[in-house]
Amino acid sequence: MNRYPFWKYCLILVTVVVGFLYALPNIYSPDPAVQISGSSAALEITQRDIDKAEAVLKELGIDYFGVEFDKSNGLLRLRERDDQLAAQRKIQEALGGDFVVAVNLAPTTPDWLLNLGASPMKLGLDLAGGVHFLMEVDTPKVLAEEIENTEEFINKHIRKERLRGVAVRAKAGVITVTTETDELRTQITGMFRKDLPELQYERVDEAGKYLIRAQFSEAYIREKEDYAVTQNLTTLRNRVNEIGVAEPLVQRQGRNRIVVELPGIQDTARAKAIIGKTANLEFRLEANASTLASQREKYPQRDEQKQRLYGDASVEKRPIVTGQNVTNAQVGYDPDTSLPQVNITMDSQGGSAMHRKTRDNVGRRMAVLFIEYKTHTKRTLDENGDEKIIYSQIPESSIISLATIQSALGKSFRITGLENPQSASELALLLRAGALAAPMGFVEERTIGPSLGAENIALGVKSVQLGLIMVLIFMLVYYRVFGFAANIALSLNLVLLIAIMSLFGATLTLPGIAGIVLTVGMAVDANVLIFSRIKEELANGVPPQSAIKAGFERAFETILDANVTTFIVAIILYAIGSGSVKGFAVTLAIGIVTSMFTAIVGTRAIVNLIYGNRRVEKLWI
Template structure:
């Protein structure tokens, strides 16, 4: 009695050993570092750039080591975390605006652990330090622009149908149409019903006037607001990747707000400038003899080789299609030249405009104009003699390709003439992200320094240690040998919890540490129920081996019910919560699963090893 089969003991042993190896990377603390990358994907880092950065660090007396280099990134590890911000500012000033210098944490996990896919948990904003922004999307402006578009469409229809005496006014998201006759009003309501189904309208007779009052339906307003916020979310998620942050967090909060958290970034102005960065694409015809001087502009070629060969190109001001009409963009390779290309898919409106614009201009050349707003850093000395840094954005436009239109294009076509695969990937990324669907304003911003993050980690670890020590002492004193078994299982539970969070890439935050502390307390609840049941069986005169079996078997349903209800609460918290609440919910949910395994199977396996298959007269419980 009370003996596990060999396969079950082996299963528990394998789970514990695997958990140990995947939790192990978390004991290797990362090194503070600065990361250097190009301001665009086409710009590669050279060894000379890193040597320049090293010279700056040496001049400033900043101790560094472990310089790492590839063509897209450079990493310099620092001895002291307090030197990060100074190193970032000085190196950025030295290298200029063509490079992005960000503070980062460089992993120190041994290569053999990385080879089996083991890595440490990611740290959240409150543990790694960084910046937090709360942005509000200007959804009223989206609705105002929609009403302007509707007004323009109605006026265009009136001109097309040659209706006279019709007046259209828009005010406070309300369209008022005054018709000259009831027949005109009937015709206009038919048009609204057929072409502008998003409007809800009513006919009004007021002072002898034939009026129609129309407004956007509540459903359509919600759809437009959701689209604007969702599109901005997509755009922001892609933009923050340029900062070089390991685990940025961009998520919706409420109806029209977005939270952006950037662990490891300390410069709020720099982060704000990158978040607000815009880039777009325009397809324009090359200017010809018939193009008026006021309707032409000249731009350089993006490829240096083409610029040297052909110089600037003169194109028309009016675009055929812009990046706003791009619904998808994917990187590929030209089968004929093996050079990188971007396959573009336009939305229905963009496809129609492109077909019309190219159908009428076959044999003319069409330019693909890339417009990017780059951040410039300006340093000055204020009246107190302190350095003041400001960031401004200036547009930079260049022509990616200038190709002859061979036939009318539709909604799908290719862009060639890109310098390298990195440039193609960057272009596709920006096009997929698109421009902001609506303006945004910064409602709240705050900075958490790296020293505060380190202090949070220290306090969090101390709280786990104190909680664990108290629980271990209580279980050992109160339940003796059985408490010893529960304590071993509890230690395994912590290992498995950390391993699972590391495997799934969960981000650890201070509320997550609180979840770990709670898990430590909850993990022994199951053992307390089991051990109390065993004591009851012994008091009723049941033999020790039978009492052990009954204690584990009969307490199982109670333990399962209690943990399922708590797990459901954790899922609900994760679904409706945000930020810190999600971090707590993730840790709690994983902790429930691991504690069920260790408290029931793990503890019983240890008890079986101590008492199983033996003649026992008395239990130390």
């Protein structure tokens, strides 16, 4: 009586062993490190690059160890976390803009645990600290492009209406239209009122000419800036989600800046490479004899061999569609050549534009122009002698594909001519995440400590320890042998909770610690209900073995009801809560599942081992 079958004991034992294995990596503290990667997927890390980085560390007198690298990443582990920023800055200067150098926390989990899929639990910024990026959106470029498009629209109207004696010039955000007669000026202003209501203009007579000076209204400028920042904010969030950064903070700051905060244990070099990359595609027709000189541009080809053979390619200035029209992009392989390609799907507007243009230009070549803005850093001294950092965005454009249009294209087509699978994967990721509405550069990068302070974090951990110890003592004193069984189950509950959070990549935050404290209380509450029921049965004269069975079985429904309702609350908190609330909800939900298992199944297994299958005259409870 009151014994589990052998298979059930085996199941519990396996669960406990697996729990310990997957919780074990959390005892290994990560090392502060500096990570090096290429600014593009095609750039490989070599021994020479690592040697340069090591030379910098030796020059700075920074103690380091555990140098490791492969083709895509290099990692130098440091002794002190305070040395990370100084090392990162100097190594970046030494390697140049072709590399991304970022601070990181390198795991120290043994290989045998990693081979089992066991890794440390992720910690939120408030516990582990992390990296803070402040990025600035180049809103003046957005307005400059809008001015250029408006200038082109006015010129098209002039050509369409065949107006003579009209000149259009745009400079410093002001569009100036010069006409030879007042009647022409009146006609142009009529077009402004009808088609360009966002422009504010004035009529000026100057040197026998009739002028219109127009510029965007302040409200329109603010609207375009807000759109650019909002679009970039959405794109950044998508990119962070694509690379799997846990518990990130991506939010707007001020008029044209965005803050990105990433937990310290993430691959921040990879994150910085993807987040900081302002890249887009433009599909343009190759220029031909009928293309005006003012409407053509030359770009180098991305493939070095093609560049040597054919040189720069001349393409039309105005694109057919851009990466902003892309709704999906996936990596594939050309069935004929087995080379990597990107399969693209466009929105209806982009698909229609592509179809019209290619339908009318079968036989001409179409270029896929890849435009990337790289952040360049310049350090100078201000009037006070303090170091001043100036960031600038330098565009680098190249043609990745130049192919003949065989037939009219639609919403779906493919891009070939990519260097390797890594380049194809990176391009697909950037296109899936969405195009940036404006170039964007890093204004500030720094490591951040725990947001609530090391003292508060230590107190939070201490509260868990003290709470657990007091509960263990109370259960042992008040319930004796049964309390001993409950204490073992409670300890296993914490191990399983940490193991599940580690296994599924959940992030522990300071509110999550509060969830652990609550889980301890809930697990004990379940045991108290069971033990109280056993006492009631014994008081009613029920034999000890029957009292044990009745206590566990009759208290089960009450425990289940209480935990299910709490679990539903945890799901609601996770669904509608912000980052810190979600951290609490995740810990609470996992804790409910583990406490149900340990309080009911685990505790009863221990009690069965002690009292089961033998005659018992008295229970120590």
